[in-house]
Amino acid sequence: MILAGWSYGQSERKEQSQMTNEKVIMLIEAKIQPQRRAELVEAAHQYLPLVRAEPGVEAFYLTVRKDDPNTFVFYEIYRSQAALDFHLQQDFTKKFLAMLKSAQAGERVRTNLVELAAEAQAHSD
Secondary structure (H helix, E strand, O other), X not given: OOOOOOOOOHXXXXXXXXXXXXXXXXXXXXXXXXXXXXXXXXXXXHHHHHHHOOOOEEEEEEEXXXXXXXXXXXXXXXXXXXXXXXXXXXXXXXXXXXXXXXXXXXXXXXXXXXXXXXXXXXXXX
């Protein structure tokens, strides 16, 4: 992240360089219409192996909440923003996300996370 007030120069280039190599970690929750759940589960079984085989995908889990099996929770880790961008450009991803959106009972909630060790490193630079 480039902070307001930083001058253009060496420190900004260093920060931008770190950003491009920074892992992208996300937690995404999507409430699903109960009548669409089985269809989405079947699609996910086909989708997950394709995503996990992509270069740059370090982890990709699709889980459900114990207290609400119609709330799907995605936990995703990409090696970099470029890896996430590549993932989002894949036809199978576009198809799955379109199906997910049509099956949702509300808006997805996305939480961007940072690895604690990476956070500590960023503060020490």
